[in-house]
Amino acid sequence: MNSKRPINLDLATIQFPLPALTSIAHRISGVILFIGLIFAFWALDKSLSSPQGFDAVRDTLAHNILAKLVAWGMLSALAVHFVAGVKHLLMDLHIGVTLEGGLRKAQITVVASAVLVILAGVWVW
Amino acid sequence: MVTNITNPGRSGLADWLIQRVSAVILALYTLFIVGYLLFNPGLDYIAWSGLFSQAWMRIFSLLAFVSLAAHAWVGLWIVTTDYLNKWVGIRLAVQTFIILAVFVFLVWGIQVLWGA
Structure with a gap:
């Protein structure tokens, strides 16, 4: 590895402008989506397995507060990741x-993501 | 001369292209699924399993799952190389786990689509 490359920057000492924050959010939401895939695949598998399985997934999403939170979290991460x-x-x-364009796009990303996160919450509840 | 042996496409440009193409496919699949669920609020098992029994839907879903595998691999490779840069052993362990998880999700997805 070329030792002159500016790597291993100490992130804790850097001030983050808005486009940097949306970039980090893009990464975090991507990691969250990957972890949450296990719930998404479980729901898809179960819902297609049998009429009873479909009802189980639907009832869980309709009544279980934890399942609602996971669904909202996944939809929110999806919204942030999609917009970014x-x-x-x-x-x-x-x-x-x-x-200016970068800052403007970052602002639009934040607003559009926030709107979609709220709409996702409305959809889940 | 640095020869990177762990990045998915074996070149930065290939990774870049894989990430964009898979992103567009995943975006279209996401819009379709979310749109379908929004416009079918009283969805039942007959309609839902009927959708996934269509050949085009299985092909579209498989395309999305393969894109998901590629997209997650490239994305998480970038994240792990950026933040686990000081601990090579841990990074390799995490990347190996990620690749195995990606593989499991892909096989699981194929099993769901064509029935276990």
Whole structure:
């Protein structure tokens, strides 16, 4: 490894501008989605296994507060990851790749994610 | 000369492309599933299992699951290389676990689609 590369930066000493925070949120939401996959695959498996399995998943999502929280958490992580991902694809298309554009897109990402997180909560409850 | 032996596509450019293509497929699948559930609030087993018995839905789902496996692998490889950069042994252990988990999810998904 070339020792001149600026790696191992101490993240605790760096001030994070908004685009950096949305980038971190994108990563965190991705990790959460991966961990939560076990619930998503369980629900898909169970719901397709039999009419009883389908009812079990539906009743769990309708009545179990913990299941609702997991569903809301997964939908929220999905929303954040989706919006931040679209932002990434826009950057790849060279749309808004200026300092102002980056900040503006980060602001839009935060607002759009927040709206979707609230809507996901409304949907689950 | 650094030869990286753990990144999924064996080159940064390949990883970059895999991540974008899989992202678009996953975005379309997400919009479809969320849209389907939103527009079918009183969904029952007959309709739900009927959807997943269609050939196009199984192919679309398999495409999404394969994309998910690739997307998760590339993404989590990037995250683990960035934050577990000082502990090579731990990083390799975590990355091995991630690859095994990705494999399990893929097999599980195929079993769900074509029936265990």
